[in-house]
Amino acid sequence: MLHIEFSKQLEGARGPFELEANLDLKTQQISVLCGPSGAGKSSFLRVLAGLELVKKGRICFKESVWLDTTQKICLPPQKRPLGFVFQDGALFPHLNVYDNIIFGNPRHQAHIEEVISLMGLEGLLKHPTPMLSGGQVQRVALARALVRILGQPNALLCLDEPLSALDADARAHLQEQLKYISAHFKLTTLIITHDLLEAYKLAHNLIWIEEKPQKHTCLMRDFKTQEGLCARVLEIKGQSVELVLERQIVSLPLNSLQTPQTLKEGDLWVLIPQRAERVDWHL
Numbered sequence: 001m002l003h004i005e006f007s008k009q010l011e012g013a014r015g016p017f018e019l020e021a022n023l024d025l026k027t028q029q030i031s032v033l034c035g036p037s038g039a040g041k042s043s044f045l046r047v048l049a050g051l052e053l054v055k056k057g058r059i060c061f062k063e064s065v066w067l068d069t070t071q072k073i074c075l076p077p078q079k080r081p082l083g084f085v086f087q088d089g090a091l092f093p094h095l096n097v098y099d100n101i102i103f104g105n106p107r108h109q110a111h112i113e114e115v116i117s118l119m120g121l122e123g124l125l126k127h128p129t130p131m132l133s134g135g136q137v138q139r140v141a142l143a144r145a146l147v148r149i150l151g152q153p154n155a156l157l158c159l160d161e162p163l164s165a166l167d168a169d170a171r172a173h174l175q176e177q178l179k180y181i182s183a184h185f186k187l188t189t190l191i192i193t194h195d196l197l198e199a200y201k202l203a204h205n206l207i208w209i210e211e212k213p214q215k216h217t218c219l220m221r222d223f224k225t226q227e228g229l230c231a232r233v234l235e236i237k238g239q240s241v242e243l244v245l246e247r248q249i250v251s252l253p254l255n256s257l258q259t260p261q262t263l264k265e266g267d268l269w270v271l272i273p274q275r276a277e278r279v280d281w282h283l
């Protein structure tokens, strides 16, 4: 179990607020962190990584205590077994791909070749990083994070919108790779995304940050209670509705959906054979 409990004062666009979390996440699963812009998603990951300090909190990965303010325990970032991928990759521009991957990780030589091969980076190792495409940058950043944590017990992989700058094909490809890598290396993975379809495809758990005027609370949401496919409403045309389903656009008669009167463009639905139900993401 990964226990995350903290309270952190942040300065929001509409004034100060408290970001609060009290969650127990199963290990070796993917959890997705969603919420409105400015809700505190990146801050949540930064607190986990030890990049933001809190006055009150306790973070434990199984028996290992990373933070306990009552006992004055606070492991510095480099002591936490955690790999972090930033939104823009944050590669070192003066180092080539290989040197970026091994940066700060000379101990884990045994894992380096496996990660390079898994991420398909063999042909790029000598390339300067400013020459890379967006997808390649994210694969190098992911490889660097993986090399840092593989071989360490109770390791966490944190990804701050790793796919947001990619086109649909690169995004779909990297989503599959993330799923494979998390399962293959038995990682506990936390991913920020604004894309609920992506969340549905990737995650076992959804953490939603609920905004109230002076308090933002991280809540677990169960979004896989029903077997089905997730689709977004693209356009309502007369008696039919166009939905984006996976990477296809499908058209359905309106009367095949339950409660079609509440249908809005941009809504997310779970399509179950013979019927469809709207998912209320903003409870």
Ligand SMILES: Nc1ncnc2c1ncn2[C@@H]1O[C@H](COP(=O)(O)OP(=O)(O)OP(=O)(O)O)[C@@H](O)[C@H]1O
Binding pocket: 009, 010, 011, 012, 013, 035, 036, 037, 038, 039, 040, 041, 042, 043, 044, 052
């Ligand atoms: N160290 C800090 N101290 C005080 N306020 C902060 C700190 N870091 C970030 N903030 C503020 O906290 C709020 C939440 O920021 P954060 O980046 O965590 O949100 P987010 O949900 O990731 O946003 P987005 O989806 O737009 O990336 C913002 O208003 C930000 O300016």
